Amino acid sequence: MPSENRKNRTKPAQSSEVSLAETLKAFGCGFATTAKHLLRKPITEQYPEEKRQLPPRSRARIVLTRDPEGDERCVACYLCSAVCPVSCISMQSAQREDGRRYAVWFRINFGRCIYCGLCEEACPTSAIQLTPDFENCRRDILTLVFEKQDLLVDHGGKDREYNFYRHAGIATDGAGKGAHFDEDQPVDPTTNLP
Amino acid sequence: MINWIAGFIVLLIKSGLVLGILLLLASYLVWVERKLLARLQVRLGPNRAGKFGLLQPIADAIKLLTKEDIVPAAADRPIFLLAPAVVALTALLMFAVVPVGRDLVLFGRSIPMVISDINVALLMVFALSSLGVYGVALGGWASNSKFALIGGIRGAAQMVSYELPLGLSLVPVVMLAHSFSLVDIVNAQAAYPFILVQPLAFAIFVISAMAESKRIPFDLPEAENELGAGFHTEYSGMRFGLFFLGEYVHVQVLGALVSVFFLGGWRGPWLPGPAWLFVKITIVALIMIWVRGTLPRLRYDQLMAMCWKVLVPAALVNIVITGFVILI
């Protein structure tokens, strides 16, 4: 098979030999294309003057949202903190008198944050969300550490309707066992009546 | 003695003028290139510093001058520090033999509009362009970095190879002008520019001169996407700036040489000599920017094949034909 092999090897070399006319045509075509570009309007967006509306799901500054009733959504479950690849989220959990959990303090170090959005995916209550606001630069890196009051916003973000405590079967002062959406009354294990 | 001193002062003034204008033009050539290249790519280009970004070269110069001058720990210090100067110096020196206009008559004294009209001017241009190789090769070697070394080796091989067609393409010009002096070559084109009788030599010269100046499509020594920045990967601050400056001065020198050898130098109707030379240099520079915006980089084997299998034989055939025509 060596001869055939050789033929195969020389084949691309032969096909790459194009005639002079073709070469010149290709050159002319290329130069004409770039010359035509000179007459086109540049597509550049002049950033600080022209700001483009970013898609709502683009990932930038992180916020803590509230549920429709205006309560904090965060239940301080530590899932975001656990999933964060750069460990930039930290918090302290506590329980309110009405039975709801909350974060005593919540801290995100935006100097470390890589805006990967894993915290948002991990959050069971849609509390932590990324917003399209990317203009978050500081001269002093320590001012990039955001506390809970800096992170809290007074709206529901991308998920306006959801209220964790309306769905989860957790008894609080607002709603007891069986009082949530799509929830049956609890079964009494001490009786076998239907 | 007074004559000698006067000549010396005139020489100093001429050198200073040429140096100043060259450096100013080089910095604005950068601006032109960035603007034009941007428009070729449907972008806007620099437009922040001053109106239309016209202060951009000054801003760049300030930035380069105030940046830290880093020498890698493993670098060969003296060579590393000297290499950029070689590149810039050789490019600047080439302009010493380019005539820019008719002799100027001042106070009854005729002042030639060229810094130095030596009778081997053309060879001096070659000598300097071959010296430019040292800046590239030694800069790449002294950095003691793989990318820089590969860039330096590529630069050396490429520039040595392309020197050959560069020289051979100009032999017919010398045959027609009967002189190595650039002043005589321009004077020989009083009737018609040599591009009309030597189109092949013109094409070979432009291609190999572009390869000498290491610009796209011949920018293998710096090939950004393979080698970082090639031979000047490790350079920072004004030392990088000198490489940069060398490249743009080289573009101007190339424009000047193309116009001197093929386009009639400063000769032309209506306008004064220096203006014509400026126009011609600008046109050549604009075309080079257009080429940069259009053509992709050659592969290394294509680069060498084009030099040794196309340009050198074509130049040799051109010499033979020109000799034949001159003899009969």
Next chain:
Amino acid sequence: MTIYALLFYLLAAVILVSTAIAVTRRNLVHAAIFLVASFFASALLFYLLGAPLLAMLEIIVYVGAIMVLFLFVIMMLKEKPASNRPAARGRKLWTATLGLIYLLAVILLVFATGPRGQTPLTPAVASPAAFGRYLFQGHWLGIEIASLLLLIALIGVLHLGHTAARRTAAGIEEEK
């Protein structure tokens, strides 16, 4: 002492010193650079003696081509740290003897040409055209022999490269 003589001695000193440094460097690239400096000075010497064409050719050929090729090879080869072992005594003796003979010959030559120990330096300028006429009319046979030699070398290299390329191609095929 005229300014020409002054320049001559200056250049001669530069040539001697840079060549001496070049042959004593362990670092090959440094040696090459000092050799380039030496070539430069000798080119200027040619210029001083009134042969601008030769001066430029010296720079183009030796500095621009040959030394670049040297540098190219040095850079391509992985530079081995040179051993600090001094050369064998026999070799040292031979080099010293040859050097002495050379020096003696040069001194004798200088005295033979100028018996009173004086060789006046008279600058004369040979234009490139005159130089070319002298070379190609007076010494055409030598030029032709030299060019034939170069042609033979070129063909030899082509032949060697061709067979080597074919052998490697065959080797690749066998591996397949």
